[in-house]
Amino acid sequence: MRHNPLRELLNAGQPSLGTHLHISYPGIVELVGHSGMFDYVEFLGEYAPYDLYALENLGRAVDLFPHMTAMMKIEQEPRMYLAIRALGSGIQNVLFADPRTAADVEACVKAVRAEAPASGGLHGVGMRRDVGYVLECGTPAFVKALDDAVVAVMIEKAAAVDNLDALLSVKGLDMVQFGPADYAMSIGLAGQWSHPKVQEAERHVIETALRKGIAPRAEIASPGDAQRYLDLGVKHFCIGWDVSILFNWFKEAGQAMRDILGRAGDSGRTSAAYGER
Numbered sequence: 001m002r003h004n005p006l007r008e009l010l011n012a013g014q015p016s017l018g019t020h021l022h023i024s025y026p027g028i029v030e031l032v033g034h035s036g037m038f039d040y041v042e043f044l045g046e047y048a049p050y051d052l053y054a055l056e057n058l059g060r061a062v063d064l065f066p067h068m069t070a071m072m073k074i075e076q077e078p079r080m081y082l083a084i085r086a087l088g089s090g091i092q093n094v095l096f097a098d099p100r101t102a103a104d105v106e107a108c109v110k111a112v113r114a115e116a117p118a119s120g121g122l123h124g125v126g127m128r129r130d131v132g133y134v135l136e137c138g139t140p141a142f143v144k145a146l147d148d149a150v151v152a153v154m155i156e157k158a159a160a161v162d163n164l165d166a167l168l169s170v171k172g173l174d175m176v177q178f179g180p181a182d183y184a185m186s187i188g189l190a191g192q193w194s195h196p197k198v199q200e201a202e203r204h205v206i207e208t209a210l211r212k213g214i215a216p217r218a219e220i221a222s223p224g225d226a227q228r229y230l231d232l233g234v235k236h237f238c239i240g241w242d243v244s245i246l247f248n249w250f251k252e253a254g255q256a257m258r259d260i261l262g263r264a265g266d267s268g269r270t271s272a273a274y275g276e277r
Contacts, residue, residue, distance in 0.1 A: 004150070012126050027061075029058055032059070041058075043070060055086060055089035070092060074096060078105075083108075083112055094152065106170050114143040119143060156186075176200045177216075178201070222240075
């Protein structure tokens with residue numbers, strides 16, 4: 001079974017750095033790996049189109065780089081099916097969206113951990129890519145790999161923040177990520193990610209996680225955004241989104257060329273929203 005670099009960093013108390021991908025083309029994963037700069041790629045399965053073959057090919061691309069692992073962000077349903085298929089494809093860590101109660105978080109943890117006495121999960125044996133199909137099927141190494149999988153959850157709904165202490169008390173939870181966009185919408189402040197109530201909730205999530213020994217992670221668009229989180233004690237980051245990077249380049253380079261050519265550009269109806277992000 002493959003070692004899990006993100007788990008190793010967490011266990012050692014070291015910082016970690018990932019980047020977000022919507023694009024399931026494995027060549028993008030290889031570019032991230034060749035940079036040598038990132039500990040993991042996070043495939044945004046909650047948003048992006050994909051099939052099960054794409055997940056396996058993402059896992060194969062990650063395997064080219066011993067220093068790197070992968071995470072998949074999955075939607076609230078069907079949590080268990082998607083977690084099993086992600087892990088079975090060789091994507092070693094899972095970020096679960098939209099938990100609202102401690103029972104939701106317990107379901108997330110159980111979807112990842114093995115159905116073994118010491119693990120307490122519901123994840124069964126499978127002839128999938130993570131075990132070499134037939135090589136480590138149902139072995140102690142398989143159980144350990146599932147124990148080593150990093151279980152992360154989004155704290156992004158009003159109910160989750162209201163019940164935060166209970167959610168973060170669930171055994172087996174490793175990492176939390178505050179979601180300002182969903183939280184703002186859930187309290188009637190859609191689009192107001194920087195509203196004081198949203199920032200107050202984010203600080204509360206980070207401080208509570210640190211107090212409970214759970215790693216808070218921050219999503220940022222650029223290195224300049226990191227300092228305020230570092231000041232709060234955060235040392236785990238996921239930076240950049242491939243689609244945003246592409247959009248910003250198309251916008252800036254296209255505008256520069258239109259200026260050279262003397263042609264007015266279409267400002268685009270979404271440019272303001274992406275600029276704020």
